[in-house]
Amino acid sequence: MALLKRPNGTEDILPGASEEWQALEGLLRRTAQVSGFREIRIPTFEQTELFSRGVGETTDVVQKEMYTVTAKESSFTLRPEGTAGTIRAILQNGLLNEALPQRVYYILSCFRHERPQAGRLREFHQFGVEMAGSPDPSADAEVISLAHQIITELGVKDVALHINSIGCPECRRKYHEALRAYFLPHKAELCETCQERLDKNPMRLLDCKSPIDKEIGKDAPVILDYLCEECSSHFEKLKTYLDLLGIAYSVDPKIVRGLDYYTKTVFEFVTTSIGAQGTVCGGGRYDGLIEQLGGPATPALGFGMGLERMLLTLHSQGTDLSQPAPCDLYIVPMGGAAAERAMQLAATLRREGSAAQTDVMGRSLRAQMKYADKIGARFTMVIGDNELAAGEAVLKNMKSGEKISLRLDDSFAQAFSDIEIADRLALGNE
RNA sequence: GUGGGUAUAGCGUAGCUGGUUAACGCGUCAGUUUGUGGCACUGAAGACCAUCGGUUCGAAUCCGAUUAUCCACCCCA
Numbered sequence: 001m002a003l004l005k006r007p008n009g010t011e012d013i014l015p016g017a018s019e020e021w022q023a024l025e026g027l028l029r030r031t032a033q034v035s036g037f038r039e040i041r042i043p044t045f046e047q048t049e050l051f052s053r054g055v056g057e058t059t060d061v062v063q064k065e066m067y068t069v070t071a072k073e074s075s076f077t078l079r080p081e082g083t084a085g086t087i088r089a090i091l092q093n094g095l096l097n098e099a100l101p102q103r104v105y106y107i108l109s110c111f112r113h114e115r116p117q118a119g120r121l122r123e124f125h126q127f128g129v130e131m132a133g134s135p136d137p138s139a140d141a142e143v144i145s146l147a148h149q150i151i152t153e154l155g156v157k158d159v160a161l162h163i164n165s166i167g168c169p170e171c172r173r174k175y176h177e178a179l180r181a182y183f184l185p186h187k188a189e190l191c192e193t194c195q196e197r198l199d200k201n202p203m204r205l206l207d208c209k210s211p212i213d214k215e216i217g218k219d220a221p222v223i224l225d226y227l228c229e230e231c232s233s234h235f236e237k238l239k240t241y242l243d244l245l246g247i248a249y250s251v252d253p254k255i256v257r258g259l260d261y262y263t264k265t266v267f268e269f270v271t272t273s274i275g276a277q278g279t280v281c282g283g284g285r286y287d288g289l290i291e292q293l294g295g296p297a298t299p300a301l302g303f304g305m306g307l308e309r310m311l312l313t314l315h316s317q318g319t320d321l322s323q324p325a326p327c328d329l330y331i332v333p334m335g336g337a338a339a340e341r342a343m344q345l346a347a348t349l350r351r352e353g354s355a356a357q358t359d360v361m362g363r364s365l366r367a368q369m370k371y372a373d374k375i376g377a378r379f380t381m382v383i384g385d386n387e388l389a390a391g392e393a394v395l396k397n398m399k400s401g402e403k404i405s406l407r408l409d410d411s412f413a414q415a416f417s418d419i420e421i422a423d424r425l426a427l428g429n430e
Numbered sequence: 431g432u433g434g435g436u437a438u439a440g441c442g443u444a445g446c447u448g449g450u451u452a453a454c455g456c457g458u459c460a461g462u463u464u465g466u467g468g469c470a471c472u473g474a475a476g477a478c479c480a481u482c483g484g485u486u487c488g489a490a491u492c493c494g495a496u497u498a499u500c501c502a503c504c505c506c507a
Contacts, residue, residue, distance in 0.1 A: 005498075060505050064431075081507080110507075115431075117501060126507055258506060279507060306507030334465070365465060373467040382466060398467070 009114075009122030011308070020322035024307065025107055027153060028127045032105040035146050037129050040104040042085040045069070045076040054084030054293055056260025058201070065112040078111035081259070082128045083286070083302060084293070090132060091295040100133030107307075119277030119309045128283075130302035132290065137234050140265045140285060140301060141241035147281050147303055148247050151269060154310070157317055159280060162252040163242075163267040165235040166203070167227045169288070175226040176202050186216045203256045222253045231264055238265060261286040265301065271309075273316040280313055281305040328420050329395075330377035331358040332368045334384035342383060345412065352413045354420060373398065378423065379416075383408070397423060 006012065013021055029039070052062050067078040079085050086106060089095075095102050107127050114120060129146060131139055144161070151159050166172060179202040187195060190205070194213050197204045206217055227235065242249055249267075257266050266284035283303025290298040314321065329349060333342035342358040349356035357377070359368050365382065372380045380396045387393040387408065395404045395416070406415050 304507055369467040
């Protein structure tokens with residue numbers, strides 16, 4: 001029988017790697033929580049229309065990357081991102097009726113049918129936050145600051161923050177006109193996709209990698225010159241706030257996010273160390289989305305952070321968050337009677353919160369010691385007929401080799417715990 | 431969706447001017463006598479050489495297709 005394989009573009013996270021994910025997730029949760037963000041959990045699939053309306057009918061994500069599944073009469077779509085579903089949940093459960101702003105975070109997997117490559121999977125994991133209710137640039141600064149804090153605490157080095165403002169729909173309409181006017185005379189020289197983009201979404205032209213198009217676009221009008229007074233002052237204030245917080249950034253007028261819901265502030269944290277897919281975190285303001293999804297007109301913003309990309313970046317810089325699975329004590333039984341006693345002792349220790357293991361393979365003493373060493377057991381204890389008769393056994397510290405005698409009675413778990421804690425403290429002081 | 435690279439034991443690789451039992455390292459398992467791991471040594475298990483088809487007396491080695499994977503475009507996290 002042929003072995004069934006994982007679908008294209010998916011990953012198994014194995015023991016060893018999963019500890020690293022847990023460490024990352026723990027840091028994300030703690031950081032979000034101290035900023036007042038609380039976790040929200042939403043379904044993996046939603047009505048397809050939520051995404052076509054929320055993310056945007058014309059976006060690539062909606063047009064060609066969605067996993068839409070049909071079961072019986074109904075049809076649903078696996079979420080390609082977290083924002084639409086989160087906003088839907090906020091509205092459906094009336095969270096906007098509570099104290100504003102509403103701050104939520106999530107860790108979830110997203111699904112997009114794209115061609116996999118470095119830093120791009122068909123199922124990927126995202127940490128994201130959304131804040132609803134504030135139109136003020138201080139909210140933008142807070143959200144960016146949260147992402148910045150996470151990246152700093154992770155110790156990621158070469159990640160740069162790029163910000164831009166793409167204005168409100170009104171600014172953008174004027175800007176689109178100006179762009180078309182600029183590029184139209186050069187239309188024939190542009191690459192094929194850009195000729196199409198000229199009509200559909202001229203801002204994407206600025207993003208084109210083709211050297212010819214880049215050259216043509218060099219002197220193209222810049223969105224920042226077309227912002228209305230409101231949008232312009234919003235952006236200026238945001239920059240002031242970022243300076244105030246000591247967060248370095250560069251203004252990149254070429255940032256054009258591919259999801260339709262963005263307004264005003266957009267930003268990306270980009271690294272160059274993991275290949276072409278270097279956007280490790282991206283987000284911005286989406287003041288029109290909540291209304292678009294049938295809620296009350298409410299300003300909001302957020303970001304998504306790609307966890308696989310984050311880990312790739314960390315690894316490329318030699319950082320590894322993973323920690324070995326703990327084993328405080330490995331009990332080495334010799335003989336049937338000892339095996340039964342070992343089983344009891346291990347169970348007792350676990351109830352007291354110590355990580356304890358004993359033999360389940362029927363191995364020789366020597367083989368058991370090797371195993372204990374391999375799994376990184378901090379202490380071992382051999383028990384055989386002698387120990388059972390004496391009611392006492394020798395505890396061995398695997399790192400120092402130090403040996404201590406312990407009674408195998410009711411005081412055992414407590415006595416072991418004391419020794420184990422003392423050892424932990426001693427290691428910490430080294 | 432479009433290009434290009436790669437596909438040999440759990441992992442990393444050698445073998446690729448076609449020729450008997452496909453090699454090595456790591457890992458796994460057992461052992462190196464009498465009750466204590468790390469090092470070293472001995473041995474074992476583990477591969478229809480991605481799949482299908484073709485060329486040939488003969489293919490892991492050459493050719494084609496398929497699939498998977500990687501990188502890039504596109505797009506985004």
